[in-house]
Amino acid sequence: MTELPLIGEAVAVAAHPRLAGAKIGVVTFPGTLDDRDAARAVRLAGATPVELWHAGTTLGDVDAVVIPGGFSYGDYLRAGAIARFAPLMSKIIDAANSDAKLPVLGICNGFQILTESHLLPGSMIKNDHLKFMCRDQVLRVENNTTAWTGDYAAGQEITVPLKNQDGQYIADEKTLDALEAEGRVVFRYVGFNPNGSRRDIAGISNAPGNVVGLMPHPEHAVEAGFGPEIGSGTEGLGFFTSVLNKIVGDNK
Amino acid sequence: MPRIVVDVMPKPEILDPQGKAIVGALPRLGFTAFSSVRQGKRFELTVDGEVTEEILAQARNAAETLLSNPVIEDVVNVEVVEA
Amino acid sequence: MPRIVVDVMPKPEILDPQGKAIVGALPRLGFTAFSSVRQGKRFELTVDGEVTEEILAQARNAAETLLSNPVIEDVVNVEVVEA
Amino acid sequence: MTETPAVAAPAETARKFNIDTVENAAKTPDTELPWAELGLKQNEFDEVVKVLGRRPTGAELAMYSVMWSEHCSYKSSKNHLRQFGDKVTEEMKKDMLVGIGENAGVTNLGDGWAVTFKIESHNSPSFVEPYQGAATGIGGIVRDIISMGARPVAVMDPLRFGAIDHPDTARVMHGAVAGIGGYGNSLGLPNIGGEMVFDSVYQGNPLVNALAVGVMRHEDIRLANASGKGNKVVLFGARTGGDGIGGASVLASESFDDTKPSKRPAVQVGDPFAEKVLIECCLELFKGSLVEGIQDLGAAGISCATSELASNGDGGMEVELTSVLLRDPTLTPGEILMSESQERMMAVVTPENIAAFEAVMDKWAVEYSWLGEVTDTGRLIITWEGDVIVDVDPRTVAHDGPVYDRPYARPEWQDSVQADSFTGSVQDTGRPSAPADLAAAITELVASPNMCDKSWITKQYDRYVGGNTAMAFPDDAGVVRVDEETGLGVALATDANGRYTYLDPYHGAQLALAEAYRNVATSGAVPMAVSDCLNFGSPEDPDVMWQLAEAIRGLSDACMVLGIPVTGGNVSLYNQTGTTPIHPSPVVAVLGKFDDVARRTPSGWKEDGLAIYLLGTTAAELDGSEWSNMRGHLGGLPPKVDLEAERELGQILINASRDGMVDSAHDLSEGGLAAALVESSLRYGVGARIALQDVLDRDGVDLFTALFSETQGRAVVAVPRSEEIRFTDMCTARGFAHVRIGVVDAEGGTLEINGVETMSLDALREAHEATLPKYFG
Ligand SMILES: Nc1ncnc2c1ncn2[C@@H]1O[C@H](COP(=O)(O)OP(=O)(O)O)[C@@H](O)[C@H]1O
């Protein structure tokens, strides 16, 4: 028989009875592209995706938020620069910084929006080779204690798609040293640095670990046959199950 | 109509991939006089009517908050140009 | 070291999606004074030593051939800046 | 909230023009008009005057001249294109929901789903300014798909450039690929395939074709017609600028004052962000059933949209042109009608839906303006501040353009070209036969410009966005899932071989169809529909016209045999430098259907021990092949076409996929068996041991021919041991030639072919992948 996994075959998630009740908001800006994909990932992980519109002024009762990839406002000025000022972003910033520490995941353009919003330090500039690049990328999970990585083993290597034009992560040396010292480098590129990012950094978190941003796309590695051909193809699902387990754990 | 020009450059300590590509390409075209190149942005904001102090302040403010990202860029110039 | 600044702007008759996105965002941030925005590029070319006429000519030439795309952009300014 | 206008359009400028009204035209029959500068021929202008019963106004002249251009009216090809509609059986029509003539054809997928796809060219803009030309090519074809009511789900990009080592090729290649990526990636449309060919015939005329595919529920199908008297006409999206009217600025003679008109852009700049917003906003309109008819604005802009909407609907429309939002306030009425500014749509909305329509626009911050309404008068009336400047029967603009029976004849040189076979030619001296030479030849083949690895291109394209891409580069077809519940999906492949078509246009076009059909079937999908982009030289050259006529005749005949209809396409003529045309290049796209995309067959093998079969027989067919091309020869006759065999092979591949009988399948096309074996091995880095003696004995060919011949109707498949009997029984029952040629070898890291020096996969990969980076960085 064919080795290609059939759809629906490979994704078996141990669903906690309370997981389906968990609501994860997915934000859409004009120019967002991966919102439907992020919603699918949330669904496959066992939770309920909630559409959030950039111009909205409330987060409702969501338990976590995903800011998906794309080219908000065309990324014409700087990636994420205009989206950062959306009304919903100030709600997200407040909720992320509040005592409740709302889990927030920024993927690709979402990561860029989080740095423009100063929820995460540093910034992204054009890839060192100046071209858009789409590839299956191996990452190492350097920190499995954040809200979005608890289901991974520390040091685990996962393959998820990467696709961007402005993906070169930069920050000054002091910031980089601090990120390293505090364990806030959450993901590192393995084998190949696709964009020239400082210290092979693929993703980082804020100090409490509820806000995580990364350039590669875990939401494109949640369904066998529709993601990377390296590995199981579903190695991104852990992001979404991690946050669910965290939510359920916190609510206990 | 008068315009306000805002110039934004990558911070000197930040590697500028576009500038680097250009500095690599220049000698191949016979332009050998330049030891480094940096690429930034130039914005031209059109003002209907006169440029008041208040409007210039708005431009400076927009330059710092929206048109540049202080983590990686500096606003190097904000000036009025009559057209 | 002296630098030569080259400013390149999209031709006025050409659509400038960047400028359009910015002009749409400005009023939402309370910057209401600007009726249009155009985004161009600013290059800073560093010269080791003195800027001779020949070097300035090189810069002008590079501006027209490499730094701008004459089909959609104009070189609006080439000038020497001492630093 | 509406976006602040980038450029204010002061209403006062309106009166600056010396408006040429219909009344004025009737009074001043002898006014000189720049019809020749606008591209009309004397007889065409006379026809306009006859149709109108008076001289046209400046604005009318603008409309007729663009709508009667080759690009919009298909005046040279129409008589031939009819065959696509005529040579269709009832059986072929059964799944066709919308046929040729609309923005794009629509095919029924079942379960209430429908799919629409179309391929178009953006050749000359991509030569002038490769990035923007290619980008706006993607933008244009995607709007065609939206205007059918569909959500676009993928794009493809068949590309043809000049010689790989020509200095200008890098400019075009870099720009076009970055532009296709820059625009397509920003729309969130995965790129699922395309083509890449280098040939000096395309040096001054690169071909940048773009395909888009979209899906919809049956009830969402929208047509470009304006029905319902009193319904409102709205223009939305980007503002109108002077784009695409550069050459037509003679119309500025409309300008009243003697100040020179502003410059008109020489090229168009795309705004993918605006288009992405337009997609979402249109889908929201469709979901709420807020538009009665919709039309994208492409070539000929408002002229096209108003005249087509009106003539396909109740027949009449009234539009006030000063209501058009402008990016450039100096545009004259004629220029506004001709402008080809991107990212615009026109729709017809009932009065009850106006508020809801405006709410959707405001939500997405899309600018719009109400231009007028639908009437039942049979006239398209366009006013400028109330004065009538256009009063025409819209059919005469949109449908009754001139049609030419251009003279054509088989070129004098055709016989001598066909007589000049590669076999025995000077270029054929020293044909390799020793094991080491054959290995070197295979390595050279897979590193050659047309056969080398294409990931330099495809890396720049997002293949994942949407989460429904089941196959893309480097498999034979791109596959996207349509329905998550059932796995229903579509497969697409595009192909053309300019060299084959040059040698024999009738059969060359058929070979393009056969290859695309085969690629789709190889992936396991059932071929259903065809779209084509006919890239040719000047129709005024009888040689070229013959190539075009023959290609259309060949393609339409072949569609009949394969039982799949052409549902739409595009003709691009005048692709020539001086008097030298490109190779006739009919690019054919075939769309197929999967009941469940999980059944797709990839093009490479993975598992050790699988049996490898070659399906089909091999003849000595090297004329027009990649091998002869590498040796600098072009002559003889292209490979034979056997459409019945293609159909049979297709059935075998589809059944094998559906019943799980094969783990991989790869069709044989350019580069023959040698290319297929290397590609199947490199796909997952798993080699094979091959022995071709049975093929040589059965088909009476030598090893070189077995490896490099481009005989059609062949494929290699890898069959699990447990399925071998079932598979071979099926082939035998269908009487289809099949022979076991080897076995997958997951250990060796080599491709071993009896009689050929063993090749390491690493070395093959290095050769295969080095070519594009070597030339393009
Ligand atoms: N310009 C392109 N854009 C995207 N994919 C491409 C392009 N050119 C080639 N490809 C992909 O590369 C693979 C090999 O191409 P090709 O050898 O032409 O395929 P085939 O011979 O099966 O028609 C296919 O998956 C094809 O879709």
Ligand SMILES: [Mg+2]
């Ligand atoms: Mg193929």
